Amino acid sequence: MTAQASAVIVTKGLTRRFGALTAVDSLDLVIEQGEVLGFLGHNGAGKTTTVRLLNGVLTASAGQARVLGLDPASDGVALRRRTGVLTETPSLDERLTAREQLAIYADLYDVPRSQVSARVDELLEAFQLADRGDDRVSGYSKGMRQRLALARSFLHKPELLFLDEPTSGLDPVSTRQVHTLIREQSRSGDHTVFLCTHNLEEAQRLCHRVAVLEHGRLVAIGAPAELGRNLWQGVRLEVETSPACVELASSVIHAFPAARDVTLAEDRPILTLALADREQIPQLVERLAAAGAPLYRLDPQEPTLEDVYFALHGEQEATR
Amino acid sequence: MNRRAILAIVRRDLLTVSRSKGVMYPLIIVPLILMVAMPAALGYFMPASTRAPNVNIGELEQFLAQMPATLQAQFATYTLEQQLIVYMLLYMFAPLFLVMPLMVSTVIAADSFAGEKERKTLEALIYTPTSDMELFVGKLLSGWLPAMAVSLISFVLYGVSANLSAWPTMQHIFFPNAMWLVLVFWVTPGAAALGMGAAVLVSSRVSTFQEAYQLSSIVVIPIVLLVLVQALGVIYLSVALTVALGVVIWIAAVALLWWGVRTFRRNEIIARW
Numbered sequence: 025m026t027a028q029a030s031a032v033i034v035t036k037g038l039t040r041r042f043g044a045l046t047a048v049d050s051l052d053l054v055i056e057q058g059e060v061l062g063f064l065g066h067n068g069a070g071k072t073t074t075v076r077l078l079n080g081v082l083t084a085s086a087g088q089a090r091v092l093g094l095d096p097a098s099d100g101v102a103l104r105r106r107t108g109v110l111t112e113t114p115s116l117d118e119r120l121t122a123r124e125q126l127a128i129y130a131d132l133y134d135v136p137r138s139q140v141s142a143r144v145d146e147l148l149e150a151f152q153l154a155d156r157g158d159d160r161v162s163g164y165s166k167g168m169r170q171r172l173a174l175a176r177s178f179l180h181k182p183e184l185l186f187l188d189e190p191t192s193g194l195d196p197v198s199t200r201q202v203h204t205l206i207r208e209q210s211r212s213g214d215h216t217v218f219l220c221t222h223n224l225e226e227a228q229r230l231c232h233r234v235a236v237l238e239h240g241r242l243v244a245i246g247a248p249a250e251l252g253r254n255l256w257q258g259v260r261l262e263v264e265t266s267p268a269c270v271e272l273a274s275s276v277i278h279a280f281p282a283a284r285d286v287t288l289a290e291d292r293p294i295l296t297l298a299l300a301d302r303e304q305i306p307q308l309v310e311r312l313a314a315a316g317a318p319l320y321r322l323d324p325q326e327p328t329l330e331d332v333y334f335a336l337h338g339e340q341e342a343t344r
Numbered sequence: 345m346n347r348r349a350i351l352a353i354v355r356r357d358l359l360t361v362s363r364s365k366g367v368m369y370p371l372i373i374v375p376l377i378l379m380v381a382m383p384a385a386l387g388y389f390m391p392a393s394t395r396a397p398n399v400n401i402g403e404l405e406q407f408l409a410q411m412p413a414t415l416q417a418q419f420a421t422y423t424l425e426q427q428l429i430v431y432m433l434l435y436m437f438a439p440l441f442l443v444m445p446l447m448v449s450t451v452i453a454a455d456s457f458a459g460e461k462e463r464k465t466l467e468a469l470i471y472t473p474t475s476d477m478e479l480f481v482g483k484l485l486s487g488w489l490p491a492m493a494v495s496l497i498s499f500v501l502y503g504v505s506a507n508l509s510a511w512p513t514m515q516h517i518f519f520p521n522a523m524w525l526v527l528v529f530w531v532t533p534g535a536a537a538l539g540m541g542a543a544v545l546v547s548s549r550v551s552t553f554q555e556a557y558q559l560s561s562i563v564v565i566p567i568v569l570l571v572l573v574q575a576l577g578v579i580y581l582s583v584a585l586t587v588a589l590g591v592v593i594w595i596a597a598v599a600l601l602w603w604g605v606r607t608f609r610r611n612e613i614i615a616r617w
């Protein structure tokens with residue numbers, strides 16, 4: 025397989041079957057160094073299986089992969105030295121403290137002995153666990169566990185980081201913390217990040233490019249905005265009206281059959297919405313005017329990944 | 345082999361195990377009862393029981409008379425009381441001692457193989473840059489080392505307990521004899537390995553620590569048989585027989601572990617979940 029010089033992950037026809045089920049189906053991917061790639065798909069789409077294949081902990085049924093220039097199937101040990109993985113379930117040892125856990129994994133990842141204790145302290149500090157570092161994990165909240173698991177995957181400063189649904193099941197505050205940590209860590213140096221998620225907003229906020237996976241098959245790949253432009257024929261609009269008429273405008277727009285994903289800004293009289301077709305804009309303007317809601321501004325927006333999802337999956341799938 | 349990684353796995357498993365009540369209680373209580381309290385009670389009270397008013401000395405003599413002739417010859421110069429002590433504390437207890445390595449290794453292996461499956465904590469370990477062999481060896485050692493430690497400590501405690509409690513009767517240090525040294529340093533390491541092998545086998549089939557522990561405890565049954573056969577006077581644990589017992593146990597252990605090494609493949613473990 026000929027790989028681009030700067031590519032960190034290259035797969036060709038990568039396939040994994042479990043009995044009659046094809047969990048990953050002829051995956052062709054090229055991921056560049058320094059890239060944050062969002063691997064987007066519903067539950068069961070094949071994200072976790074792909075991470076396992078790319079780390080050489082599961083063997084492929086067909087196809088090839090090169091990760092950091094190595095073959096995961098035969099060079100798994102050497103490869104895993106250079107990758108870090110946040111598994112879907114944190115996979116922490118409940119009966120150990122955070123500090124013990126990190127120190128043990130530092131040994132497993134061969135962090136130079138003289139650096140272990142400083143590195144552990146540094147990570148506990150960075151992941152806001154310093155004051156609880158000597159407590160057993162069994163007493164940790166979900167957010168703390170996720171931060172600890174994340175710290176563990178950063179332990180040996182991996183060149184390539186796999187994050188499998190890093191924020192699923194977390195509350196909004198923990199989610200934001202985790203996002204900040206991922207962004208900070210991926211900014212420092214030329215890390216490549218492979219981020220599995222079923223959260224569109226997360227992918228949009230963190231990723232340079234997004235690959236959309238459905239039933240093990242890659243259905244689209246590109247920058248979020250670019251994907252939107254290519255795959256979605258509709259428009260996303262920002263509508264500004266007068267403060268007095270927000271309620272009225274909102275009810276008109278909600279009643280407009282073609283409008284989707286309608287949201288109202290918290291502090292300003294601005295509504296955003298998506299329309300499947302720009303030909304529907306004049307109609308909407310007419311209705312707003314007829315209802316007596318003044319229109320101060322009507323701006324087209326970049327499409328979101330959610331819009332792409334609608335284009336790809338249709339309504340039921342996207343809201344599942 | 346990456347020694348640092350193997351030791352890290354051992355450290356992790358031992359820390360985990362040492363903080364589990366379900367694992368630690370049997371590891372402390374069983375040796376205390378079996379290897380300290382019971383020999384102390386026997387050594388102290390048994391001689392006295394021969395002098396109790398309603399004891400039929402003839403029955404005791406008959407019991408000793410049905411023992412193998414070689415064994416009787418060894419202790420021809422002993423009094424009846426001394427013979428009883430030697431017979432109970434040197435011979436009857438010897439097979440029971442093997443409960444130590446077997447119990448410790450099965451309980452820890454059940455926790456570190458099946459328990460880990462139950463707690464879903466193996467996945468992070470699977471992603472580390474260790475080979476399948478290193479993972480397996482790390483997990484084996486984390487059961488085998490404590491099994492040996494508990495056994496050796498039990499051996500010392502047993503020796504102290506037996507010699508002290510029987511001192512009034514024996515008037516000399518009678519424990520251990522050559523057979524016990526073979527038992528402790530040749531059979532016991534094999535039994536610890538056999539317990540590991542049995543628990544690894546069982547753990548690959550069941551999904552909880554409790555199931556794995558209970559099922560793998562079956563390896564203790566042959567020991568109970570051994571105790572019975574010896575009590576009936578069919579055989580006694582001579583040095584030669586103990587060496588042979590060790591050979592059988594080692595062969596069974598190596599066979600089980602050989603199978604274990606070949607099936608402990610991370611890509612199969614992860615695909616079976």
Ligand SMILES: Nc1ncnc2c1ncn2[C@@H]1O[C@H](COP(=O)(O)OP(=O)(O)O)[C@@H](O)[C@H]1O
Nearest residue numbers: 042047067068069070071072073614615616617
């Ligand atoms: N070890 C396995 N045995 C059988 N089926 C599996 C196994 N692992 C995953 N699958 C199936 O493969 C599909 C993809 O799973 P997974 O990669 O976990 O998806 P995702 O991470 O995107 O939710 C699912 O249908 C899942 O049930």
Ligand SMILES: [Mg+2]
Nearest residue numbers: 071072073112
């Ligand atoms: Mg998954």
